[in-house]
């Protein structure tokens with residue numbers, strides 16, 4: 269089998285992968301099923317090495333299959349990236365797959381949380397259990413009876429800390445307790461598409477009881493969604509069943525994307541608040557507008573997914589932008605190389621790229637770029653005018 273193992277631009281090793289048996293080269297592979305292109309991206313110089321034509325279709329098929337199966341993936345309009353557990357990264361070019369929102373990846377996490385939570389509940393141990401034991405003794409000495417005991421447990425539970433933060437202005441240590449979650453609200457900001465988190469908190473960071481009215485902090489924009497995600501993870505501390513996770517995913521998918529789902533969630537929160545209050549205006553006034561902790565489990569899970577997805581997507585979008593620019597460049601060269609018409613141009617490109625790096629190395633024809641033997645200097649051998657290549661590869665559908 270025709271194979272190459274070093275980068276044609278920097279001559280350094282392209283490394284290997286164990287995920288694709290028929291093509292164990294590279295740690296980052298880019299493929300374009302619509303044009304039949306396959307590259308190994310050098311992780312050292314980030315340049316794109318076009319693969320040999322001979323095995324390309326088989327490998328592209330395998331890449332597509334692995335990409336679909338992979339849980340961790342992000343996509344923009346015409347480029348996507350998946351990270352395989354083995355460490356191989358697949359860059360998929362072309363139209364994104366449907367249902368690209370990779371919510372399934374939360375499945376494991378939520379399921380784990382749920383099992384852990386169930387364990388604590390049945391065994392009656394864990395952090396809460398210990399507090400409750402102490403609380404029970406107090407409850408009995410107070411003579412509260414069973415009802416008093418239940419209230420006490422609830423009260424103690426609500427004093428538990430959801431998260432510790434620093435005040436953005438004073439840098440003072442603050443804590444958000446479970447009781448603050450219900451009163452914290454995520455509401456649309458003044459700028460469309462932006463969110464405001466009105467978060468309740470108490471000063472200090474030690475565990476223990478806090479009385480009086482909680483203070484309120486307002487976060488905006490990215491900070492608001494990031495902190496909301498943290499709080500949501502705490503509100504969802506008992507995870508979710510497969511069914512609930514499934515419902516959460518469907519909720520996001522039915523809206524189309526995580527971002528607009530938040531809008532939907534806030535609307536739903538408001539609808540439920542009004543429904544619960546019924547005709548009682550006092551009840552309505554007492555409840556918190558935009559309280560996310562009061563929502564049904566599947567919506568809460570979906571919010572956590574949506575908020576995390578947002579953050580991760582933003583982080584990876586920068587990388588995808590760079591890849592997209594590199595792809596356009598590589599595609600131009602590939603179109604030429606694959607047509608087998610003008611190897612000189614490929615040669616010129618390689619030379620130019622090498623000069624860019626200031627390296628003096630032997631010029632090697634990119635594999636699959638011409639009919640010269642691997643390692644042999646590229647020579648313009650063809651006199652055929654462009655567009656009339658008689659031996660053009662049948663499987664190549666480039667225009």
Ligand SMILES: [Zn+2]
Nearest residue numbers: 275278310313
């Ligand atoms: Zn390289």
